[in-house]
Amino acid sequence: MKNKRSIFSLAVSSLLAAVVIAGCGTAGSPSGTGQPAEQPQAGQEGTQPSGEKKTLIMATSADYQPYEYHDLSSGKDEIVGFDIDIAKYIGQELGYEIQVNDMNFDGLVPSLQSKRADFVMAGMTPNPDRLKNVDFSEIYHEAKNTLVAKKDSQITKPEQLAGKKVAVQLGSIQETAAKDLAKTVEGLQITSLNRIGEIVEEVKTGRVDAAIIEDHVAKGFVAKNEALQFTTIQSEESNGTAVAFPKGSPLVEDFNQVLKKMKENGEMDKLINKWFGDGQ
Structure with missing residues (x-):
């Protein structure tokens, strides 16, 4: 009897252990390896729950009114501006949620290189040095x-x-x-x-x-x-603004198509008047 009980106890213990191991695998890792599930990163769309939009991370330097800046008028800290409105419009057209991350301007290009951001909008001008490290969309606004x-x-x-x-x-x-x-x-x-x-x-x-x-x-x-x-300052050089991406990003063409649409349907002029008009 003692021997049978020991065998029965061993079987129950083994079954419980299997359940616990399986539970650990499904809670932290879709693969059931027992390793924690990897958090979504910039450039990694991953599998999204049904009905939810994918997320793109936008890096900016929110001290550049009216392009992007912190607005406290509603009682909460919100980043708003010309670039933010454009990014949200593009996100809506392409089926993405846009997550805006604020950082120092000199950290924007490195954030693309290190995959911490999917794109940058910060009143940024394509110049030879930047073009060596990142890709750009078409120019969407000229400035001096x-x-x-x-x-x-x-x-x-x-x-x-x-x-x-x-x-x-x-x-x-x-x-x-x-x-x-x-x-x-x-x-x-x-x-x-x-x-x-x-x-x-x-x-x-x-x-x-x-x-x-x-x-x-x-x-x-x-x-x-x-x-x-x-x-x-009078100059013949262009200070046009464009969206920056990691080298080889497939988003460049998608963004260009929406930017072209915005220029053709009047949406870009609408936002220019909103943020740069005499009433601004």
Whole structure:
């Protein structure tokens, strides 16, 4: 009797152990290996529950009003702007939810290279250096660089920056423009900072003499600071804005098709008027 009970107990124990092992496999891993299920990453669509949209991760630097910025007017912190509206429209057309991740501008391209983001929208201009590392969509908006300075500074032209300090955003096309100016404007000193708000504050306090900022962004900051002014820097080079992707991303063509549609059906003009119009 003792021997039979031992055999019966062993059988029950083995059965329970099998159930526990199976339970561990199904709870943490679809493969039943007992390893934790891998979390979705940028560039990995994976299997989605029935009826749910796939998610694309958009990286941006939300300090670039009106392209993207933090809006607290509703009582909660929400990232809004021209680029955000375009991204949401594209997501709706292609069947994606858009998750917006805010980071410093100089971290945007690395986020694509490391697969932490599916695309970048941040008022970004395709330039030779960036094109070596990422792919771009077609240009969807044109802009120009401006000089932002105090009204009493009399700084309205690049040549007047000789011996002066100028602030720019780290990793931006404006930083590249400042470095190009430094080759011909004697004594020009460049201060590179992460955030546009910091840059404007440096101008206001006199720690720098001027800043180079994209025109639509400069317009918004100057409207809130009566002591400042901005003037357009004349240039034949394009400062067009495009969407950036990891090299070889299949999303480029899909995004281009929707951007083309937005230009043809008037949606792009509608958003341009919303964010850059005189009433903005």
